[in-house]
Amino acid sequence: MSTTWIIVAFILGFIIVFQIAKASEYVAILKGEEKTRKETNKINAFLLLAFLIVGLFGVWYCNEQLKGKILPEAASEHGERIDTMILVTLIITFIVFVITQVALFWFAFRYQEKEDRVPYYYPHNNKLEIIWTVIPAIVLTILVGFGLYYWFQITGEAPKNAQIVEVTGSQFKWEFRYPGKDGRLGRKYFKEINELKANPLGQIWDDPDNHDDIVANQEMHIVVGKPVKLIIHAKDVIHDVGLAHFRMKMDAVPGMPTTMWFTPKYTTRQMKEKYGENFNYEISCDQMCGTGHYGMRGVVIVESQSEFNVWQAKQQPQYAAAMGGGAPAPANPQAPATDTTANSAGSTRNIN
C-alpha cells in the first residue's frame, strides 16, 4: 500500500515540477529572456558557492558520523603499515581536494557573468604549466616510493619460523589444513577429491607428509605474535581471502596457489574485551564467487601458543577420518598414536 502512495507522490511531484518548469519558460519570454537569464545566472552562481560551503561542512559531518564505524586499529604489523600509508595519502589528497574544489567553485561564483566584466584573454602560460606538472610529479614520486617500500615488505618472503596454514575456498565455505608434527603439508591433487571418502581437499595418501595433516572447517586457528603464512587454494571458482582486521587480502585461484603472510598482534579474546563480545576476526570472500558469495564467512581465532597447542592436540588428522571409514572418530588427544595406526591402515587401502 505504502509503495503505491510513494509512486503516486512521485508522479504528482513529477507533474507539478514539469508544469512549473513549463510556466517558467513562458514567464521568461514575457519578462524578456535576457533579463531572466541574468537572474538565473545569479541564482546558480550563489548555489555553487552554497554547495561548496555546505559540501565542505558535509564532508566534516559525514566524517563525524562514520569515523567510529570503520575498523578498529590494525591487528597485524602489515596492517599498521597499510594504515600509515592510508593516513599519508589521506592527508595529501585531502589538501589537494580542498584547494581544487574551493578554487573551482569560488572562481565560478567570483567570475559569474557581469555586464562590465571583461574576460581575461589568457590562452597559456608555460611557467604555470611546468609548475603544476612538476609538483604533482614530486608528490607522486614520494607516494610511490613510500608505497613500494611497504609493498615489498608485505609481499616479501615469510619468515622461516612462520606457522603454515593452507586455506581452500570453495562455493561457499572455507577449509583449512595444518601440517602436523612434521611441519610439512602433504601433496594433493584435485582429482583425488572425494567428499564421501572424507578427502575434501584431494590429499594424496601415498604421501606420508599427509598422514598427520589436520583439516578443519570454517575456523582458522593461528598464534598471536607468530608470523603465519597462508597458502591459498580454490576448488571451483576464484575466491578471495579477505581479512579486514589484519588489512590483508589475497585471491584464491583454482589451479594457482597463492600465498600471503602476516603477524597477528592481538588475540581474539583481547579484541573481544576491547570491542565487545560481538567482535570476531572474520574471513570474507572478496571475489564474486556465485549466489552464496555474500555468506561465505569464516572466522579466525587468534590465540596464545598454549591454547593453540591444546586445540591442535584435540584434532584428528584427516588421514584417520579417511581411513576410518569416514565416520567421525572421537577426538583423540594423542595424535601421534592415531597417526601410526592410521598410517598402516592407509597403506593397505591405498593399494586398491
Add this chain to the structure above:
Amino acid sequence: MNNETTIHVHDGSVLHDDHHNGHHHKETFITKYIFSQDHKTIAKQFLITGIIWAIIGALFSVLFRLQLGYPDQSFPILETFFGKWGQGGKINPEFYYALITMHGTILVFFVLTAGLSGTFANLLIPLQVGARDMASPFMNMLSYWFFFMASVVMMTSLFVQTGPASGGWTMYPPLSALALAQPGSKMGADLWLISMALFVVSSLLGGLNYIATILNMRTKGMSMTRLPLTIWALFFTAILGVLSFPVLLSGFILLLFDRHLGTSFYLSDIYVAGQILPNEGGSAILYQHLFWFLGHPEVYIIILPAMGMVSEILSVNSRKPIFGYMAMVGSLFAITILAFLVWAHHMFVTGMNPFLGSVFVLLTLLIAIPSAIKVFNWITTIWRGNVRFTPAMLFSIGFVSMFISGGLTGIWLGNSTIDIHVHDTYFVVAHFHIVMGVSAFFGMFAGVYHWFPKMFGRYLNSTLGYIHFWVTIVGAYLIFWPMHYMGLAGVPRRYLDFSLWTTFNQFNDLNKFISVVTIIVFAVNLMFVFNFFYSMIKGRKVRSANPWSANTLEWTTPINPGHGNWEGDIPEVYRWPYDYGKDGREYIPQTEPYKPGEKVH
C-alpha cells in the same frame, strides 16, 4: 596534410548525392530515420538507444538498492513483476547477482561507451572538422546496427529461464565459464558473450571511421592544432577502442571455447558442484589480463569524450579561451599511452608477482600527472572569465568537481599497499562510480544540453535542467561519498545481505539513506528523459544559428542542417576555436581570417 585533395573528394561525392541543397532528395522514411547514413541521425539513434539502456541500467540499480537498504522488508510488487526472481517480495541471490552484472555491463558498455562516444563522435566529428559526413557513412550505419543487434541479444538474455549473465560485469572465469557454478553461467553467459562480440564489432566499425574522418576529412585550414578539444578527445578515444577492443574479443572467444569446446585456456584443477572436471593447465588469471587490457583503456574510452566536451563547454561559457590548449592535447595523449600500461592495477591481489605489481603502481600513479594538469587547466579556464551558467556549464563544473573527488581516490587505489586493504570493497565502488560513472554522465548531460539545439533545432527546458543538475550532483555525493567509509571498514562489494557478519553490519541506516537518495536521483533523471523527448517535439525553437555564441564550425550550419551539413561550400578555417574575449571581441569564429597584425594565440 593535403586539404585540397580531401575537399575535392568529398565535395564530389556529396554533389553527386545532391545533398547540399537540403531538400527534395529522394529519401524515404526508412532511409531517413531508420537505415540512415546521415551521421547526425546515427548520433540520435545512438543517443536514444543509450537513453533506453540507461533507464534499464539505472532501474536495476534501484532494485538492488531496495535489497541493500531494506534487506528485511518484502515488496510484493517485485513478485508481481519478476515472478520466481522476486519470490516473497524479496530479491533472491540469483536475481541480485544478475542485476548487478547487468547494471555494470549496460552502463559501462551500452550507455557510457556506445551511448556517449557513439552519440557525440557521430554528431560532432563531421560538424566540427568541417566534413559533410563520415569517411564511410555506410560503415557508420553498420556500426549503429551492430550495436542494435548487440542490444537485442543482451535484452533477450534478460528473459531466458536461467537468467542473464550474473558473474559480475567483468565475467571472470571459472565462474562465468562453468554452467555448474551458477545458473547465470548457463545460457545467459553465452548470450552475454555473443552480444559483447557484436558490440566490439560495432565499436571497431565506428572507431575506424572516426579516426579516418578526423585524419582525412578536415576542411581547408583545419590543421590538427586548430581542432576543438572535443575532436582531440574523440580521436584518442577511437584509437584506444580500436587497439584494445580486439584483445577483449579474443579473450571472449577463448572463454566461449572453454565453455563449449572443452579447451582449458582459463580452467585448471576444478572440482565444482561435486564433479571433477578434466581441465588442467589453464590460467584463470590469463582472462583477467586480457579483460583488463581492454578494461582499463575502457574507463578512458568513457571519460575522454566527457573531458573533451567539458573543455569545449567550459571555454564557451567562460567566454575565455581554454587554458593551455597544447597541454590539454598533450595530457590526452599521455593518458592514452598510459591507459595501455596500467591494466594490472586491477589485479594486485591475484597473486601476481609483486615486482610486476610495483611496475604497475608506478605507471598508474603517473596517470595522475596528466589528469592533474587537466584539472588545473579547467580551473584556470574559469578564472577571470565571465561565466554563464547554462545547464551544460553547470554539468561541466560538476564534472570537474566529480573528477577531482574520484581521481584523488585513484591515488589510493593505484598504490598497491593501500589496495590490499580496500580492493573489492565499497571504496572501489565509490571511486569508480564517482570518477567514471557520475563524471562521464555529467559530461554526457553537458553535451546533451549544449548540442541539443544542434540536434533538434530546439532547446531543452532549462528550469528542468537546473533541477536536474542540482539534485543529481547533491544526490551523487550523498550516495557515493559515505561509501568510502564503508570501504575503509572493509565492507566487500557484491554482498546482498550483511546480517551474517559482525564486522560489516553496522551500516544499515546508511544503506537505507543511500537507497532513498538513489530513488530520488533516479526519479529526477527520469524527468530529464521526459524533458528530452518533450523538448524534442515541443521545445522552444532555436532562432539563432549560433545560440551560445561559440566559435566552432557546427554553429555555421543552418539551424536544422540537412544531410551534407552546409548549404553551399564547406567553410574554410583560419584560426583555432578558442578566440574568446580576444582584442575586445566577445568571440571570433574559426571561419574569420586573421586581421593584419593580429597575434596568433
